[in-house]
Amino acid sequence: MNAFLTTNAELIITLVKIVLLLFIVLTVNAYLTWFERKVVAHMQSRWGPHRVGPHGLLQPLADGVKFLFKEDPTPAGVDKFVYYLAPLLALALALTSLALIPFGPDPIKLFGHDIYLGIAPPDVNIGILALFAITAMGVYGVALAGWSSNSKYPLLGGLRSSAQMISYELALTMSVVGVLLMAGSFNLKKIIEAQAHHPEWGIFGWNIWPQLLGFFCFFVAAVAETNRVPFDLPEAESELVAGFHTEYASFKFAMFFIAEYTSMITVSCLCSIMFFGGWLSPFPASWTFTHYLPSAILLPFGLWVIWDGIRYETIFGRIILPGVGTAIAGLGAVLILLPGVNLFIQGPFWLLSKILVFLFVYVWMRGTLPRFRYDQLMAFGWKLLLPLSIVNVIATSFIILAKMTWWGAQ
Amino acid sequence: MTAPLVVFFVLAALAVIGAVSLIFQKHPIHSALSLIVVMIALAGLYLLLGAEFVAAVQIIVYGGAIMVLFVFVIMLLNAGIEEHTSVSKMAGPPGLLLVLALAGLVAATIVRSTDSIERTLQSGDMSSTMGISNMVFKDFVYPFELTSFLILVAVLGATVLAQREKS
Numbered sequence: 001m002n003a004f005l006t007t008n009a010e011l012i013i014t015l016v017k018i019v020l021l022l023f024i025v026l027t028v029n030a031y032l033t034w035f036e037r038k039v040v041a042h043m044q045s046r047w048g049p050h051r052v053g054p055h056g057l058l059q060p061l062a063d064g065v066k067f068l069f070k071e072d073p074t075p076a077g078v079d080k081f082v083y084y085l086a087p088l089l090a091l092a093l094a095l096t097s098l099a100l101i102p103f104g105p106d107p108i109k110l111f112g113h114d115i116y117l118g119i120a121p122p123d124v125n126i127g128i129l130a131l132f133a134i135t136a137m138g139v140y141g142v143a144l145a146g147w148s149s150n151s152k153y154p155l156l157g158g159l160r161s162s163a164q165m166i167s168y169e170l171a172l173t174m175s176v177v178g179v180l181l182m183a184g185s186f187n188l189k190k191i192i193e194a195q196a197h198h199p200e201w202g203i204f205g206w207n208i209w210p211q212l213l214g215f216f217c218f219f220v221a222a223v224a225e226t227n228r229v230p231f232d233l234p235e236a237e238s239e240l241v242a243g244f245h246t247e248y249a250s251f252k253f254a255m256f257f258i259a260e261y262t263s264m265i266t267v268s269c270l271c272s273i274m275f276f277g278g279w280l281s282p283f284p285a286s287w288t289f290t291h292y293l294p295s296a297i298l299l300p301f302g303l304w305v306i307w308d309g310i311r312y313e314t315i316f317g318r319i320i321l322p323g324v325g326t327a328i329a330g331l332g333a334v335l336i337l338l339p340g341v342n343l344f345i346q347g348p349f350w351l352l353s354k355i356l357v358f359l360f361v362y363v364w365m366r367g368t369l370p371r372f373r374y375d376q377l378m379a380f381g382w383k384l385l386l387p388l389s390i391v392n393v394i395a396t397s398f399i400i401l402a403k404m405t406w407w408g409a410q
Numbered sequence: 411m412t413a414p415l416v417v418f419f420v421l422a423a424l425a426v427i428g429a430v431s432l433i434f435q436k437h438p439i440h441s442a443l444s445l446i447v448v449m450i451a452l453a454g455l456y457l458l459l460g461a462e463f464v465a466a467v468q469i470i471v472y473g474g475a476i477m478v479l480f481v482f483v484i485m486l487l488n489a490g491i492e493e494h495t496s497v498s499k500m501a502g503p504p505g506l507l508l509v510l511a512l513a514g515l516v517a518a519t520i521v522r523s524t525d526s527i528e529r530t531l532q533s534g535d536m537s538s539t540m541g542i543s544n545m546v547f548k549d550f551v552y553p554f555e556l557t558s559f560l561i562l563v564a565v566l567g568a569t570v571l572a573q574r575e576k577s
Contacts, residue, residue: 082439125539129466133453136474140446143478147439147485155485162482166475173470186539 009113017119018099025098029261030060036363043367054309054317064254072250075149082148087248087255090141094259094266097134100127101269102189104347105279117348127188128180131270132173135225139165141259142227142234142244149247157243160374161227161234167381168224168231174389175217178396179207179274192278203282208275211396215275217389222267224381226260228362230369233377268358269351276354279347291342294349295332302329418458425451436491438484442477449473463539 034049034056041048049056074083099119107114116122124130139162146158180186183194191207198205208215224231235243245256272278283290302325309321335342372380428447435441449472456465546554 079437079439082443126462126466129463129470133466133469133474136470136478139474139478140481143481143485144439144443147481155488159482159485162478162485166478166482169475 013113013115014119017115021098021119022095025095025262025265026258028265029258030064032261032264032359033063033257034060035359036366039360039363040367043364054312054314054321057320067251067254070250072252075151075247077150078247079148079150082144083247084252086141086145086148087252087259089144090138090259091255091262093134093138093141094262097131097138097266098262098269100124100131100134100188101266101273102192103279103351104344105189105192106344106347108344122187122189124187126186128176128186128191128270128274131266135263135266136169138225138259138263141256145248145256146234146244149244151247153240153242154244154246157234157240157246161244164224164227164231164233164377164381167378168221168385171217171381171385171389172221172225174386174393175214175221176274177389177393178211178214181393181396181400182207182210188273188278191274192280195277196280199285202284202287203277206275206277206280206282210399211275211392213388213392214396215271217385217392218275219271221381221385221389222270223362223365224377226263226267228260228264229366230372231377232371233374264359264362265355268355268362271358272351272354277350278354279351281346281350291346292336294342294345295335298332298335299329302326302332305329414458418455421451421454421458425455439481442480442484445480446473446477449477460538463542 037059038048038056049059052058052062074080102116102118102120102122104117107116109115120127142161142165143158146154146156146161149155179191183191185191185194195206227234233243234240235245240246245253248256281290305325305328306322307325309323309325310318312318312321335345425448428444428451432441432444432448435444449468453465453468453473456468
């Protein structure tokens with residue numbers, strides 16, 4: 001048994017990491033729906049979910065149970081094989097793309113093994129290309145769902161989605177070329193490290209400043225790729241009932257739902273890694289006092305949750321909320337007391353904060369922007385985004401060339 | 411058998427099964443799906459040879475873009491189950507001859523090659539991203555640019571042909 005463990009250590013570690021990441025991502029997905037409903041509700045002067053559990057915090061659990069126990073009819077005349085394949089494909093591809101994201105710079109040393117945060121080893125040379133390959137395959141989930149349902153609205157949704165994805169994929173790939181030129185690598189870790197070229201510059205060393213145009217094109221194209229507002233034409237409820245997933249019920253619908261939220265997380269990861277320095281701190285490296293920032297956020301937040309909890313109207317809330325608050329505040333206190341752990345947590349802390357900001361932007365857009373018309377969508381993709389991203393590539397390569405010839409930099 | 415060899419045989423079997431299923435499926439969408447399986451299996455084979463860049467591009471371009479267009483067109487035209495016509499008399503004997511010629515060619519290549527699969531798997535030098543870009547943008551820059559010009563002309567031609575109906 002021991003020999004088996006030592007020879008297959010890498011395999012076992014990877015399997016454990018996969019299970020852990022799945023658990024975390026699915027939980028985050030569930031609470032992302034709560035977050036979205038809450039934020040959009042407050043933007044529209046409503047309360048949002050607040051009946052199930054304190055502040056509606058158990059609502060995702062109730063939704064999950066509902067998805068599991070609802071009746072799951074298969075409509076007549078569907079293409080059975082493709083009909084069942086489509087949600088599987090959508091979910092599997094969305095989850096696979098997360099495997100390539102590195103979540104932190106330093107490995108955890110455990111039993112003589114370096115365990116990196118993130119499933120793929122940090123030296124995947126084609127990191128960003130592999131990610132694009134996986135997301136490019138993601139179209140099939142939506143397109144095949146639309147086709148196999150044997151119903152007119154899903155078919156229209158599937159058609160819209162495949163045309164939209166082909167159009168925006170070009171802009172999406174062209175817009176990151178600028179970043180790749182500056183980093184000189186497809187490797188996500190090297191892209192982040194290239195932004196830490198001047199450790200004292202902090203936030204001003206990130207790719208967002210020279211690549212502002214690239215970021216604009218990338219983010220818009222990425223939102224279109226994830227079928228989110230204002231590009232959610234494949235599921236436009238005022239025109240197509242529910243678009244490509246009209247004929248899906250119960251857990252098969254939930255799979256599309258989870259796939260969409262997972263790709264939102266992936267896009268947020270990519271945005272922060274490629275344009276916002278990934279796990280880099282926005283402060284200069286010599287400002288070591290900023291290492292206490294995670295504690296400085298967690299401690300007051302935990303105390304606020306306790307204070308809010310003891311005044312909560314239900315008894316259940318008065319028990320649960322102070323407990324949660326104590327856990328959060330305790331985490332903040334532990335980070336102050338253990339400098340080693342605190343130093344390790346810096347990278348993941350900044351990456352997760354940036355991801356959270358992008359997820360908020362997603363929700364914010366949903367609360368703000370109306371949907372595009374279909375011809376506007378196509379014109380926007382082909383006549384604005386694609387030329388802009390090509391201009392960005394040409395400008396970036398000329399500046400890099402000029403730097404190399406006249407200043408002899410790099 | 412070593413692990414790469416096992417993966418090779420699995421991928422090769424997948425590619426062959428996909429190709430056979432592509433021909434024998436009755437519905438165009440199922441055929442297109444089989445073709446996607448072939449493309450992905452080929453990408454896996456490239457990855458096994460150490461050609462990471464080619465593998466990723468294979469999936470992005472063939473699996474992602476071209477096959478999505480195939481599926482899109484099949485969906486748009488709402489193509490149903492294919493209809494069988496009586497087999498053409500011309501297709502029989504010349505087809506058989508071509509199949510035999512191809513099989514002979516492949517067999518001859520296999521017999522004459524001296525590299526073992528393991529050795530082929532080791533030599534991943536030309537296949538790195540840098541190696542490919544050096545070849546495309548330094549050694550073969552003129553043929554490369556000429557090819558892209560040819561593609562541009564073809565795209566323009568397609569646009570002109572598609573717009574002619576309007577006037």
